[in-house]
Amino acid sequence: MPKFLTLRFGSLQLRIAALYTGLFALVLAAILAIAGGGLSRFGETSATRDMQANARVFNEIIDLRASQMRSSSDVLARDFGFREAVATEDAPTINSALVSLRSRSRTGAAFVVTLEGDIIASGEAGISSSDALWFKLDDGQDQGIMMVDGELSLAAASQITAPDLIGWLVLAQPMDKTELNRLTDLAAIDLEASVESASSLPATLRDRPNGEVFEYEQSERHLYYLSALPTFDDELSPRLVLRHSLTGSMAEYSGLQWLLAILALGGIVLVVGLSWRVAKTITGPLQKLDKATRQISAGNKVDLVIETDDEIGRLAGSFNQMVSAIEERERKIVHVGLHDDLTGLPNRKLFLEQLNRGVAQLRGTDQLMVVYADLDNFKVVNDTLGHPAGDMMLRDVASNLCEMLPEAMIARLGGDEFAILIDDIASDTSLASVADRIQNCFSRTIELEGQQAECSASIGIAVAPSDGNDGTTLMKNADLALYRAKSEGKSTYHFFEPALDQQARERRQTELDMRSALRDGDFELHYQPLYSIAEDRFTGFEALLRWNHPERGRISPLDFIPLAEETGLILPIGEWVIREACRQAAEWPEDVSVAVNISPKQFTYAGLTNTILQALSSTGLAASRLELEITESIFIADVEKTLSTLHNLRSLGVRIALDDFGTGYSSLSYLRSFPFDKVKIDRSFVEDLGQGGNSHAVVRAITTLADALGMDTLAEGVEIDEQLEVLKQEGCRNIQGYLFSKPMAASDVAELFENSASVQSSRVA
């Protein structure tokens, strides 16, 4: 089907109109068919009936004509003089009488048949079979068809008596067209009549029974009626053939049918028009709705005009309401989608859009600055003052930024991250001064719920076009710069430089390598002895992770542990460390324990307890020989949860040591919250020992406190004898550091135990 038709027929209006028209046409067609059929049947029947009646009448007309002729002949036949002439066979007299009779009666022929069979006629009467005629007359027949002068003629005979029968006077009239037409004029319907001898008729007509009306079609439809006429010559067997044009008589009925058809056509036209109109009242508003819907889809604003107060009008009204509701919601969604809920600032998506636009509009030597800022102590504020305070801080920072940097576009990227876009920076502007200004915007004191909180931010800056030509790249680079700024210390800013990108790539590579190291067994545990001053022996070893990179060689834990922490790889790595440490420690003497560092991320991981249990049970290591070293940072998060985890771990029977003690904000308060088994004094205090200063006092305070709380103490990073002496003096019970041993491979540990006595003595000495 061509598209044109599909489209057109797809319209409801057309379908409705077509349906109604079709139905109407169907009904009309049925009516026409029935009426038309009835009409033509009625026409045929009545024509046939007329024909039948008229045919009977026509036979009587012929009889009448014969009677007329006989009346004429009777007059002469009774004339005394004529009878005398016949009786005396006075031919001249007879002839003259016949001539006058013929002209008087206007018949074709007149002649006398004598009883002897002679024929006396005026002139030449071409009577072919006089004998047959005589016998018929003698039988008393007084009318019939005969052949006169080669023409079929109607003949009527009168007896001539004198007084007995002496002959017959016969009048004959050729049944030619003129004569028959004269007769058919008398009929009530339009008839064509002819008299034919049976032998001259076509076979189909000849074989039809007489006295019946039938239809016979040649060039047009005709009704035929054949009847046998009395004859004076049996060989003629004449037939009266009546013909009535059925086509003619049907013509008036077909006129009626045409009228019906025209009426029907008019009706259909009317119905098409009306149903089209009716459909239009329905589909018109629908089309408007459709159009409006499409415009709305295309994003145009549309207001439908309500014309009526019927269902369609109400639909239009509802539609308008719906449209405005949708617009409102759309506006909200767009806003939500592009703005930060908390601060009302644009979000990352909108920022990126604006950034891209800004980059595209950069002209000449103008510059554009993308600033990533991360609040330095937000996590602490959140943890210590609660989330509402954190949210308040974010809002405060946001409004402050907007106020201070009216020319900039400020967005919140999520969490405590903000992004600032400053465009149209002239090439001679000092970027550093801009950075300073931004830095200053963050560095201030905020009052939160009655408490003062110091606010600062680390800032990463990327500048277009030098650091990138598209928003995504610029944002990535600003982020890298931020990463660097943060790692360099808080409250600083850092401009992006290509090396950062390089570093980022390296970090990604390192992450990948860590995964394969875990898989390929490139990690290795080294152990650093823990020396008990009181017992004068190694009472345990701290397990330290080493990575033998197949290409880069040994990689320092400082280089990959933070990354592992960041990426979450610390979890599988830490798990491996626990299992491996337990496995190897199980081979050591029973009075030697193993210490494992648990990272903050690992600590919050719910499966930690389970991992430890499995490691212990699979290796058979006594729980008391496993020491978990945790740092103070675990308390920064949820304190309640931390304590509950610590108690869970303690319930396993493992020992828990507080690592790097003394570096945190409120280290002493942690000691109060949980009964640690051991406190490891941070190496920074140990380094200061022997160089004067107050570390001495700090160490003493710690050991005194620990003693009071029943906790063991250990000093890290002991490298020289002076430090050892001070520590001994201040009551520190355990020592760890290069003074005794660097971390050693597992095999070396085993070896150590074989010659434990000698080693100990040599070191201690």
Add this chain to the structure above:
Amino acid sequence: MRDAVVELMPDGGWSGSIQFPWRMAMAQRNQQFTPGTLVVAKGSTVAFPNLDHVRHSVYSFSKPARFEIDLYGRDQTRSYKFAVAGSVKLGCNIHDNMRGYIRVTETPFAGKTDRNGYITLRSMPAGNAKLTVWHPRLRAPRNEKSSSVRISTGDQSRKVKVRLR
């Protein structure tokens, strides 16, 4: 068949006088010729008395006697002499259905059959003779049928079959 005229003519002919016992008259009564058939001898004069209240005429186109008697009234009589033997058909010009037949014969041995179709002829000389039967509706030329018979002395009967129109 009644009223058929039967004539018997000896071969030698008949030269004597002929006398029939019935009246030589053909009356018109009730618009009919009475008697319908009359046998007369040649040369007889037949009277036509009109016994009706209406007037009648008498005509004949028959060869033996062609004549016309104009209308005449009741109780009037006309007459006509039949000089030639043969059959004469009589009609009335104004009453077509009146028919009368006069058979003019040359033999005394003639008469017409009775109701039952019988006729008895007497005193005929023996010998050969020609028997003629005539009837107006007899289907034959001149409405008559002839045959030769031999007359012997004594009674003898003969049956003649004819066809009628």
